[in-house]
Amino acid sequence: MKFGRKEAGSLVESAAPMNGTACAAVMNEVMEQGDGLHAALIMDGNGRWANARGLPRLAGHRAGVDSVRRVVEAAPDFGISVLTLYAFSADNWRRPPREVSALMRLLGFYLEQETRRLIAQGVRLEAIGRRDRIPAAVAKQLAEAEQRTADGGRLRLRVAIDYSSRHAMVQAAKHAHRIDGEITEEAIARELGPPVDLLIRTSGEQRLSDFLLWESAYAEIVFTERMWPEFTGDDLAQAVKEFHSRSRRFGGVAAASRRSA
Numbered sequence: 001m002k003f004g005r006k007e008a009g010s011l012v013e014s015a016a017p018m019n020g021t022a023c024a025a026v027m028n029e030v031m032e033q034g035d036g037l038h039a040a041l042i043m044d045g046n047g048r049w050a051n052a053r054g055l056p057r058l059a060g061h062r063a064g065v066d067s068v069r070r071v072v073e074a075a076p077d078f079g080i081s082v083l084t085l086y087a088f089s090a091d092n093w094r095r096p097p098r099e100v101s102a103l104m105r106l107l108g109f110y111l112e113q114e115t116r117r118l119i120a121q122g123v124r125l126e127a128i129g130r131r132d133r134i135p136a137a138v139a140k141q142l143a144e145a146e147q148r149t150a151d152g153g154r155l156r157l158r159v160a161i162d163y164s165s166r167h168a169m170v171q172a173a174k175h176a177h178r179i180d181g182e183i184t185e186e187a188i189a190r191e192l193g194p195p196v197d198l199l200i201r202t203s204g205e206q207r208l209s210d211f212l213l214w215e216s217a218y219a220e221i222v223f224t225e226r227m228w229p230e231f232t233g234d235d236l237a238q239a240v241k242e243f244h245s246r247s248r249r250f251g252g253v254a255a256a257s258r259r260s261a
């Protein structure tokens, strides 16, 4: 996970729409930088996308799976080594039972269809969130996919299912206390996983919805109007480009300001 950014001579100068050349520029910059980014995605807008087309909400979720495929394929090219996708929040149980079952079936379908492709792409899949409330068949498919993709070294794909960041933090604190007899920031950070560099939310909504709250303490946030079913590799490249145009100071000051202090 990078904690700095290239200050000068950046290939990334504006956040204008990208074409193939601009995409290649992001890829060149990424190759020079080495260390990978942790990008996290709140995939929002499936229902609205479907409604706008007179389709049932499920059609939006199905189209959303295609976006997942596109983004997983594109992510490593843009220097992303960890990608966390918000697939089903702990609060999503409040949706109509038919939609919940359809989403669970879709997750199962994705795991069944995609595991072989993930292995070929060097993707290691991992689920975060609770496993005791999702259908047993999906929990089993997740465990199998995790095991079968365990050697993937190109991208760590974390799928958040029945996930609540507040719940994860409480669990992390309890576990830290059980193991170490005390609760420290380091122990919680270790329990939860890598800090987020870039957090993207689609569909124009601008909130975090209980997603990676601790891990996103210093995340750069990009909100895009794009509905999730329409999100492409180019949109991801655009967000990465925006990320590189920001100055990350982690509460400190930029090098130039430090000299003038």
Ligand code: FPP
Pocket: 043, 044, 045, 046, 047, 048, 049, 061, 062, 064, 065, 068, 085, 086, 087, 088, 089, 092, 103, 106, 107, 110, 159, 203, 228
């Ligand atoms: C939010 O859109 C989306 C979800 C709650 C589900 C996301 C699931 C997928 C993209 C498919 C399965 C995922 C994987 C990883 C295979 P919304 O329904 O809240 O949209 P709305 O705000 O327009 O109603």
